[in-house]
Amino acid sequence: MGDFAAAVVQRIFEMYLAGWGRKAIAEQLNRDGVPCPSAHAPHQNRHRKMDGWQHSTIVAILENPRYTGYAIYGRWQKVEELLDPDDVAAGYIARFRRSPQAKIVRSREPAHPALVSVEMFTAVQFEKRKRRSGGVAEWSSRSRRRAPKERSYELRGRIKCGICDRKMGGGCAA
Structure with a gap:
């Protein structure tokens, strides 16, 4: 990195x-x-x-x-699931799931x-x-600290969007 x-x-x-x-x-x-x-x-x-x-x-x-x-091993595990439990011939799909904490291993020395x-x-x-x-x-x-707004608009919240009828703001997509 x-x-x-x-x-x-x-x-x-x-x-x-x-x-x-x-x-x-x-x-x-x-x-x-x-x-x-x-x-x-x-x-x-x-x-x-x-x-x-x-x-x-x-x-x-x-x-x-x-x-x-440190090197970390085993955070994710590959799990194969049937695409259709009623039709084994349909095949499997591989998914990755988080491993239980007990299966995760950390190296003893920094890697x-x-x-x-x-x-x-x-x-x-x-x-x-x-x-x-x-x-x-x-x-x-x-x-909590919020990210400061990039700009402030005088008419913010006072004008409605003609398409979705929401109050318009600086980032309205319409």
Whole structure:
């Protein structure tokens, strides 16, 4: 991983610990023009759209223990399922599912340079658990840093879209 990508990963971890939510982080990275992983390394991500940062990408980065420098084995397992349980001849489809925690193995020694410390990674996992434990209502009502709006519009919310009848804002697709 290059220095640029490493700096982005570190920034994501720091922003999350500073109180930013995953969607706010994605919005801010898009606003700052930071290329998403599929745009930064298209040869590794031919199957993905290069449509900017998504909150699911932020979650995947925050949950990836490889950034601590240790090799992790067995996080996913391949499971083959029948396409049609009533017709075995229809064949199977292979899916990947998360492995149970007991089957995941971490190397004893670091396998590559760490992008974030084990302490920072652990702090993020505890923070994620803390945010989840209060439930959606508690987390939604909690004060947190939101990404600043790029522009403010005087008529925002006062004009309705002629197609969908919703209040128009700066990002209306109509």
